[in-house]
Amino acid sequence: MKAWTIRLFQGKVSLQLSMRWLVALFILSLVLIGLFIIALAAGSNWIPLHEVILQLTGYIDTHSFVIGTLRLPRILLAILVGSSLGVAGLILQAIVRNPLASPDIIGITSGASFGAVTFITLGTGIISMQLLPVAAIAGGLCTALLIYIISWNKGVTPIRLVLIGIGIAAILKAGISFMIVFSNAVVTTKAYIWLTGSLYAASWSDVSAMLLWMLIPVPILLVLGRSMNVTELGDDAAVNAGIRVQSQRFVFLMCSVILAGTAAAYAGGIEFVGLMAPHIAKRLTVRAFNRLIPLTALIGAILVLVADIIARTMFLPRDIPAGVFTAAIGAPFFIYLLFHNRNR
Amino acid sequence: MIGLQLQTEQLTLNYGEQHIIDNLSFEIPLHKITVLVGANGSGKSTLLRSMARLLKPSSGHVLLDDQSLQSISTKEIAKKLAILPQGPIAPEGLTVQQLVKQGRYPHQRWYQQWSGEDEHIVEQAMSATQLLLFKNRPLEQLSGGQRQRAWIAMTLAQETPILLLDEPTTYLDMAHQIELLDFLFELNRTKNRTIVMVLHDLNLACRYADHLVAIHNKTIATQGKPEHIVTSEMVQEVFGMAAIIHEDPFFGTPLCIPKGKGRRIK
Incomplete structure (x- = not known):
């Protein structure tokens, strides 16, 4: 396996990157940039690609409203939401050492949805809709803490987290259905659209708020990401290597919650x-957790961006929630994974 | 390598409410091979795990150079003592080299991930365990013996003066058991590493151990050089089994022949 070793300042700074990883990173970045431009061009009226690039670089100003105000924030939000969701899933899969884990399965997304739906049913008209993300993030965090506390017995084991998470998710989903059934038609429609996950009416303030939230998990993952490479070999191996497994698990769980919670807050479920x-x-490259982070972020961004392009262009003039399309590919994918892992 | 004293002080270990090891004080001899033996469930693995801080004592201490393990930072311990846990499992697709590299973790920082020293030591660990040819193979494609050697290479790459191994020969056929124990013996004799391991086979334990520790009844039944302590009374007491002790015709170490049924042709 070819690799590229970097050593700077008399070896004070060093790292090794595999060629295959670098190539994957490069290609995925290109794909994302390509999609980004196409996404800016596509919509109820098609803007020629060269005009999109000229507008972006500031040479022309004819599309500043459509691109700058309508499409760009929505696309950036799609990218941020996708990468957050992807990395949140990567973290959870590493924590519970199960390839089938993801924020929606162990209850974090349900927690955020519960928070948001509670807000929509009880708060509409009383509190400003702009506070909805706060409710969603709070719901996700509270749920994660609750799962964590219930799982605690001289430490938290991966299997307890999963089982209790699934249980809590079921309860929350019941709660959500209850609230929806007992509210009026306007509220129900609003709640449903939010639950399916839509990037409709994304604004610049959403983008900057999400970026702000990213400031917490990104540095943590940069510094501590490597320790998860070891913990994936088992708790014993991690303790042997000098990792404080319980605090590591808690910190990573919180990162995952922040990522999944904010994504849900700004783009729904x-x-x-x-x-x-x-x-x-x-599938693409190396197994090391810390190296998978940027690749997963790029792939997540690509998935959500593609889903959103389809969602807002295929059924014009209707704007379908992007979550419909991620679920349409995701559900068969999940079944494939279950099938693939049946003997493990 | 510098000597590091590993000992227990009035150590009590619990599993749930049950005592597994009760009030045990003993010392691991420096630069020697120590083997823990005992019946199933006697607590030998539990004791080994507690000496590597994988298990917290319910009372008493494990001391590393007169300092309680709980008072030393866990990353510092990782530079002095490495343990190979029983039956470890690697994530799908992990290659030998990727696994062995993880052994360098305690010596690295987030901005210092792959020094020249790391590279050299990982290469050395793979060469010592004869895995250089397989370094880019995923672990699941290796034989049981090779896989076990890969894990040992990872603990070797940790470069610690003390090495603890929990039943390293499990799942290995006889030839691979000997190959592995010979390798550890060499490591001890040439690199002076203190080795502590749990073994099931009393005869192999007698052959490789400088110091044999027999665990029974929540404490040490007896300890010392195998040739001094292994007797049919001892085997009766520790394993609850009638046996004859002979001298190994080649090595001169004690050879335990269990009594019981079977074909008798002499």
């Missing part, structure tokens, strides 16, 4: 991206 993106990344 876009499902299966957290499951698919890490898997595709693992």
Whole structure:
């Protein structure tokens, strides 16, 4: 396996990157950039690609409203949401050491949805809709903490996290259905659209708010990501290597919650991206957790961006929630994974 | 390599409410091979795990150079003591080299991930375990013996003066058992590493151990050089089995022949 070793400042800074990883990173970046431009061009009226590039670089100003105000924030949000969901899934799969884990399966997304639907049913008209993300993030965090506390017995084991997470998710989903059934038609429609996951009416303030949230998990993952490479070999191996496994698990769980929670807050319940993106990344290249982070982020971004392009162009003039399309590819993918893992 | 004293002080280990090891104080001899033996469920693995901080004592201490393990930072311990846990499992697709590299973790920092020293030591660990040819193979494609050697290479790459191994010969056929124990013996004799391991086979234990520790009844029944302590009374007490002890015709170490049924042709 070819690799590229970097050593700087008399070896004070060093790292090794495999060629295959670098190639994957490069190609995925190109794909994302390509999709980004196509996404800016596509919509109810098609803007020629060269004009999109000229507009972006500031040479012309004819499309500043359509591109700058309508499409660009929505596309950037799709990219941020997709990468967050992907990385949140990668983290969870590493924590629970199960390739079938993802934020929607162990209850974090349900927690966020519960928070949001509670807000929509009880708060509409009383509190500003702009606070909806806060409700969603709070719901996700509370749920994660609850799962964590119930799982605790002199430490938290992966299997307890999964089982209790699935249980809590079921309860929350029941709660969500209850609230929807007992509210009026306007609220129900709103809640449903949110639950399916839509990037409709994304604004620049959403983009900057999401970027702000990213400031917490990104540095943590950069510094501590490597430790998860070892923990994937088992708790014993991690303790042997000098890792404080319980605090590591808690910190990574919180990162995953912040990522999945904010994604849900700004784009609703876009499902299966957290499951698919890490898997595709693992197929492409090396197994090391910290190296998988950027690849998973890119793949997640690509998935959500493609889903959103389809969602807002295929059924014009209607704007379908992007979550419909991620679920349409994601659900068969999940079944394929179950089938593939049946003997493990 | 520098000597590091590993000992237990009034150590009590519990599994749930049950005592597994009760009030045990003993010392691991420096630069020697120590083997823990005992019946199934006697607590030998539990004791080994607690000496590597994989299990917290319910009372008492494990001391590394007169300092309690709980008072030393866990990353510092990782530079002094490595344990190979029983039956470890690697994630699908992980290659030998990727596994062995993980052994360098305690010596690295987030901005210092692959120094020249790391590269050299990983290469050395793979060559010592004869895995250089397989370094880019995923672990699941290797034989049981090779896979076990890969895990040992990972613990070797950790470069610690003390090495603990929990039943390293499990799942290996006889030839691979000997190959592995010979390798550890060499490592001890040439590199002076203190080795502590749990073995099931009393005869192999007698052959490779400088110091044999027999665990029974939540404490040490007896310890010392195998040739001094292994007797039919000892085997009766520790394993609850009638046996004759002979001298190994080649090595001169004690050879345990269990009594019981079977074909008798002499």
